[in-house]
Amino acid sequence: MTIILNGEPREIAARALDAALAELGYGGAHVATAVNGDFVPRGARAGVELNDGDRLEVLAPLQGG
Amino acid sequence: MVNFYGTEVASRLLLGTALYPSPAVMAEAVSASGAGIVTVSLRRESAEGRSGQAFWEMIRGLGAQVLPNTAGCHTVREAVTTAQMAREVFGTDWIKLEVIGEDDTLQPDLFGLIEAARILVAEGFKVFPYTTEDLVAAGRLVDAGCEVLMPWGAPIGSGQGLVNPYGLRAMRSHFPDVTLVVDAGIGVPSHAARAMEMGYDAVLLNTAVAKAGDPAAMARAFALAVEAGRVAFEADPMEPRDMAAPSTPVMGKAFLG
Numbered sequence: 001m002t003i004i005l006n007g008e009p010r011e012i013a014a015r016a017l018d019a020a021l022a023e024l025g026y027g028g029a030h031v032a033t034a035v036n037g038d039f040v041p042r043g044a045r046a047g048v049e050l051n052d053g054d055r056l057e058v059l060a061p062l063q064g065g
Numbered sequence: 066m067v068n069f070y071g072t073e074v075a076s077r078l079l080l081g082t083a084l085y086p087s088p089a090v091m092a093e094a095v096s097a098s099g100a101g102i103v104t105v106s107l108r109r110e111s112a113e114g115r116s117g118q119a120f121w122e123m124i125r126g127l128g129a130q131v132l133p134n135t136a137g138c139h140t141v142r143e144a145v146t147t148a149q150m151a152r153e154v155f156g157t158d159w160i161k162l163e164v165i166g167e168d169d170t171l172q173p174d175l176f177g178l179i180e181a182a183r184i185l186v187a188e189g190f191k192v193f194p195y196t197t198e199d200l201v202a203a204g205r206l207v208d209a210g211c212e213v214l215m216p217w218g219a220p221i222g223s224g225q226g227l228v229n230p231y232g233l234r235a236m237r238s239h240f241p242d243v244t245l246v247v248d249a250g251i252g253v254p255s256h257a258a259r260a261m262e263m264g265y266d267a268v269l270l271n272t273a274v275a276k277a278g279d280p281a282a283m284a285r286a287f288a289l290a291v292e293a294g295r296v297a298f299e300a301d302p303m304e305p306r307d308m309a310a311p312s313t314p315v316m317g318k319a320f321l322g
Contacts, residue, residue: 059154060107062120064136
């Protein structure tokens with residue numbers, strides 16, 4: 001299925017969010033996730049199923065003012 | 066010491082971590098500023114680059130408390146989701162809440178700001194709202210549970226200083242028990258000193274240090290100005306007057322005419 005990862009379309013096989021992150025190369029990364037604009041806490045990722053066309057945001061610390 | 070939601074912080078200067086020529090210069094500037102709190106943000110992370118991981122390791126090495134922001138958010142929903150994500154990534158319930166309403170001035174959307182503050186306070190966040198000097202909005206933010214207010218001095222990154230000193234003084238008078246921070250628009254150390262002389266508890270700045278020719282030296286200059294301004298406030302400055310008043314005693318002056 002195709003999801004939108006940080007604004008870019010990506011093909012993935014995994015359904016569960018935690019598995020999708022690993023498949024996308026984020027294994028072990030210190031990131032926060034949101035699906036379709038809703039925050040998904042780290043501990044809830046295994047229980048969230050992605051669907052075709054879902055928007056996944058993966059964010060990490062950056063400089064800020 | 067200045068109190069932010071029960072946490073006592075020694076330095077009254079809060080420093081941003083963006084726009085420096087290099088991470089090493091940023092670290093030097095933070096060190097020279099003596100800031101106990103630094104602002105940070107969240108951005109999209111690529112699986113290949115993982116630049117955020119390296120930045121996070123560096124920030125943790127600075128030993129300062131982090132204040133994540135919701136910079137760039139234009140809606141309540143964006144700001145709330147960003148705050149929730151920041152809480153998990155940075156491990157703090159502090160959030161510098163920005164809901165931008167106007168792109169030329171980066172003026173806060175006060176209506177959205179108040180709504181987002183209510184939601185986040187109910188979720189246990191300690192909200193540091195980036196606001197204007199509007200007293201009505203400030204009252205609503207306090208009612209929403211904000212114990213810190215951060216009015217702008219001037220638009221973000223403009224370096225214009227305190228463009229509405231009357232409004233900032235009025236805000237200080239109206240909210241004597243709220244921790245008030247002038248955030249944004251400060252260009253040079255004298256601007257920071259002026260805010261502190263008015264009785265503001267702290268100042269938050271970024272561009273003025275990051276874009277200086279020598280950021281570490283400018284950070285030191287700001288630290289001195291903030292301290293000078295605070296000591297001056299505590300020393301109870303004289304009232305200005307319209308007419309001259311001789312400082313040298315007139316009594317006993319020789320008649321030499």
